[in-house]
Amino acid sequence: MARTKLVAGNWKMHGDIAANQTLLNALKAGAAGSRAAMAVCVPFPYLAQARSALAGTPIAWGAQDVSRHAQGAYTGEVSATMLKDFECRYAIVGHSERRAYHGETDELVAAKADAAIKSGLIPIICVGETLAEREGNITAAVVTRQLDAVVSCIGAAGLAKSVVAYEPVWAIGTGKTASPEQAQEVHALIRARVAAVDAHVAAGLQILYGGSMKPSNARELMAQPDIDGGLIGGAALVAADFLAIGAAA
Numbered sequence: 001m002a003r004t005k006l007v008a009g010n011w012k013m014h015g016d017i018a019a020n021q022t023l024l025n026a027l028k029a030g031a032a033g034s035r036a037a038m039a040v041c042v043p044f045p046y047l048a049q050a051r052s053a054l055a056g057t058p059i060a061w062g063a064q065d066v067s068r069h070a071q072g073a074y075t076g077e078v079s080a081t082m083l084k085d086f087e088c089r090y091a092i093v094g095h096s097e098r099r100a101y102h103g104e105t106d107e108l109v110a111a112k113a114d115a116a117i118k119s120g121l122i123p124i125i126c127v128g129e130t131l132a133e134r135e136g137n138i139t140a141a142v143v144t145r146q147l148d149a150v151v152s153c154i155g156a157a158g159l160a161k162s163v164v165a166y167e168p169v170w171a172i173g174t175g176k177t178a179s180p181e182q183a184q185e186v187h188a189l190i191r192a193r194v195a196a197v198d199a200h201v202a203a204g205l206q207i208l209y210g211g212s213m214k215p216s217n218a219r220e221l222m223a224q225p226d227i228d229g230g231l232i233g234g235a236a237l238v239a240a241d242f243l244a245i246g247a248a249a
């Protein structure tokens, strides 16, 4: 099955209204040169700005997290329906920074993916091992555990409405990229694991790579058979780099 590529930016906690506007304007101007579908996941306060800048363009927008709860006394949380109010297409869930700094468990990440799907958002579900886990030769076990928690919560039907991102933690923001072979190996494992549940869903599942992807390595990474695009941190803040990654897809 031919899968379209997706290049999604994760702005993390960067930006201000003026800088965002400059970046969004440049992305808008260059979007036509992208071979991949493009999206930016911005901090919550800038969703309205992203929507007004990007509506009517080929670039989608989304958030970097979502609550597992539909509504209620959950101070500081943002629900999926609130994100839909801002016409978000995507919500990242389970980014390693949220797992590490906010104690997010596999089960919570799965519940967030479920909440996103139920409101019509596409969760970008992040999985990936730490350096110690890779060095301990438990990459496959860790990624499988993270993925299985999601599968048992949302099933194949939910995965059909999701994107998965393989993000080795040791490659995020470090400048160290997984080699195309290292990344492909894990992407193939993810697809095989999903195929064991539903081969059709596995064949159509977009699996992004994230971890220091930049214009100089994007083409080779995205040429791998199971790498369907990128989740981009640092390089998503530089319009020329982000657009070049889209063009390399």
Ligand code: PEP
Binding pocket: 010, 167, 171, 172, 173, 174, 175, 210, 211, 212, 213, 231, 232, 233, 234, 235
């Ligand atoms: C990320 O935060 O999802 C990411 C991949 O970051 P970077 O591209 O900066 O490694």
